[in-house]
Amino acid sequence: MSKTREKLIDAAIEYLNMEDVEKISVKKLIKIADVGYGTFYNHFNSIEEIQVEALNKTVRNVLIEFKLNVKNEKDYVYIIYLALLRGINLLVNSPSIRWLLKDVQMLIQVFKEISQPNMENNFLNAVKAKQIKNTDIEDLIQFKDARHYMQWAAIGAVEQIVKGELSEKEAFAKLAKNVTVVDIPNAQRDQIIERILNETFYWEAKDNDDK
Known part of the structure; x- marks a missing residue:
């Protein structure tokens, strides 16, 4: 698993520990992970x-x-x-x-x-x-x-x-x-x-x- 993908998953875990999942968004997630919008979709489809x-x-x-x-x-x-x-x-x-x-x-x-x-x-x-x-x-x-x-x-x-x-x-x-x-x-x-x-x-x- 690439370091960037792992970083995104860790950011998602952190995010889910702070927010109800229904409020989650790619915009907020990439801010926590400190990566670009396109980077997210290079690793995940949704x-x-x-x-x-x-x-x-x-x-x-x-x-x-x-x-x-x-x-x-x-x-x-x-x-x-x-x-x-x-x-x-x-x-x-x-x-x-x-x-x-x-x-x-x-x-x-x-x-x-x-x-x-x-x-x-x-x-x-x-x-x-x-x-x-x-x-x-x-x-x-x-x-x-x-x-x-x-x-x-x-x-x-x-x-x-x-x-x-x-x-x-x-x-x-x-x-x-x-x-x-x-x-x-x-x-x-x-x-x-x-x-x-x-x-x-x-x-x-x-x-x-x-x-």
Whole structure:
């Protein structure tokens, strides 16, 4: 990727963190990137194209940070559920969330390309560590199907949060309990959910931001 294209994508991320996406324009974007009007169209065909690239890079960066945060964690099922929460958190706190919810297919595609391989890796690690028992190839296929459904359900949870119908904590707990992320005993699932809900370092930070 050229330095100029990367510069434009970084400018788009900065812009989207300041403005609602519906207000974005090429004129404002090139001012942040400090490039000419023609330069933008040498690299992108439209504002929509660079928005997708900006979302791609944002998700990749969040995934890198997430992996660093859980690098010493050995409960891989916990990591799968925590990743679900992190995805919800990423979307809810995006200034572009209302635009993203208008193009859910694009959003699902981005997560499919970037986050799904990580989820599959954690699933396989959980199997190897015997945290998910009695598994075979059919379980992996079922996990892939469940993961796809879970992504759509997560979008629904995000919509409820954005509308003010549920808090992030309530939406995560409801989603995690009602959607079969992995085939584990309910007691094991509930213990993991409770652990995440009780990790006050995360929720206290959120509560302070909301005040």
